[in-house]
Amino acid sequence: MDLRQLEAFAAVMSAGSITGAARLLGRSQPALTRLIQDLENSLGFSLLHRSGPRVTTTEQGLRFYQEVEPVLAWLRQLRERADAIAADKPRSLSIASIASFSVGMLPAALRRLGLDNLPDQIHIRTAIAEQVVQDIATQVSEIGITSLPVDHPALEIHWIGEAPCVAAIASDDPLAELDCVPLSALAGRRLITLANPFRWRRRVDLALEANGVTPAAVLDTNTSNAAIMSARAGLGVALIEPIIAYGMPVEGVVIRPLDVKISFFWAIVTPYGRPLAALVSGLIDKFDEIGRETIPGFVRHPAEARQQLVADLARPAYSSDC
Known part of the structure; x- marks a missing residue:
């Protein structure tokens, strides 16, 4: 494989098509197709599924792209x-x-x-x-x-930094009137939190269990800003790490400490x-x-x-x- 082949493949992943990738790189479509084919031959597996002008990435292609992107x-x-x-x-x-x-x-x-x-x-x-x-x-x-x-x-x-997590609450939610939010107030409410069970989310789950708090429902996401905006929309109370809470204030959302310390480490x-x-x-x-x-x-x-x-x-x- 060579750099031109890797760039061709990355362009297809970005553009979503051979035609779009050819425009991005300023090359002809046949030339780009040939580069992709040569790359597949050298790798020994298919990167793309082809159906006329449409292409989709194979599972192996997705895994390979995860390696290609940081190299480029x-x-x-x-x-x-x-x-x-x-x-x-x-x-x-x-x-x-x-x-x-x-x-x-x-x-x-x-x-x-x-x-x-x-x-x-x-x-x-x-x-x-x-x-x-x-x-x-x-x-x-x-x-x-x-x-x-x-x-x-x-x-x-x-x-290593440590700081306690906080609650992000819509400004018209009754909990926004409190100076400190009891963890027990989440019982029967929808909890908004992060999804990864092996990192900070684990601390949240342990705290809820230890304090006998059972939310009515859970909305989880992979980013704290998505959790904040979900709280702003009134979808529930978000438990988030404090970095974004204090570093990016959002109109319509109030940040409150909890009566239970759930530490976030970075x-x-x-x-x-x-x-x-x-x-x-x-x-x-x-x-x-x-x-x-x-x-x-x-x-x-x-x-x-x-x-x-x-x-x-x-x-x-x-x-x-x-």
């Missing part, structure tokens, strides 16, 4: 860095982050570094926690923000053994600075506390003083 991203960044070296400019900055940080704390942290200190090219890749870990481990990105648990030998954990990570650029080091410091200023109950833990904190994820939450 890395190559694009390599070109940019080569151009920056030639022009004697600062290198580009690549960041991988779970969604709550990429829309909450990350833009503010970049702004505090000073616009004049930022490189011409900044890449923010919003992804699920597992993909953030993969991006850092393969050095596609230079710095990542991910939720716990995280355990990978190719990662350097700089510090880690700032970089590729293991890779020297930190001054910009990356500064960004790590800004995350700490903004966390202390904007997130109630923020605690910074050293990297060495990871194992104990991961063990704590399996324990029920406890009463809060709110």
Whole structure:
């Protein structure tokens, strides 16, 4: 396989058709078809199902694209860095982050570094926690923000943050009048929360069980901003991590602490053994600075506390003083 074949396949995945991909790349449709066929021959499996002008991706094609996409991203960044070296400019900055940080704390942290200190090219890749870990481990990105648990030998954990989750409530909901929302108030209500059962959602489920609270229904999603907007629409009460809650205020939604502390943990990570650029080091410091200023109950833990904190994820939450 070669780079032209990979780019052709990625273009088809983006455009949804051979014709659209040919337009994107400025090539003829027969030439693009040939590149895809040559790639399939070299791989030994089909990437696309073909039905006349329509194409759909095979299961193997979807799995292969998950490998291709970060490789092409890395190559694009390599070109940019080569151009920056030639022009004697600062290198580009690549960041991988779970969604709550990429829309909450990350833009503010970049702004505090000073616009004049930022490189011409900044890449923010919003992804699920597992993909953030993969991006850092393969050095596609230079710095990542991910939720716990995280355990990978190719990662350097700089510090771990902790803060209690909060309730996001529509402003016309009676619970919005309270200064502190009892977890028991969720009994008989629709709960809006995150879907991944192996991360923070597990803490929520343990807290509900330990306190004998049974929601009437559950709406789960893979992003906190979707949970907030669902609460705004009056679909229920959202239990969300505090990063996006305080970092991206939404009109029509109020944020309230809970009477039960359900901790959310996150880690700032970089590729293991890779020297930190001054910009990356500064960004790590800004995350700490903004966390202390904007997130109630923020605690910074050293990297060495990871194992104990991961063990704590399996324990029920406890009463809060709110």
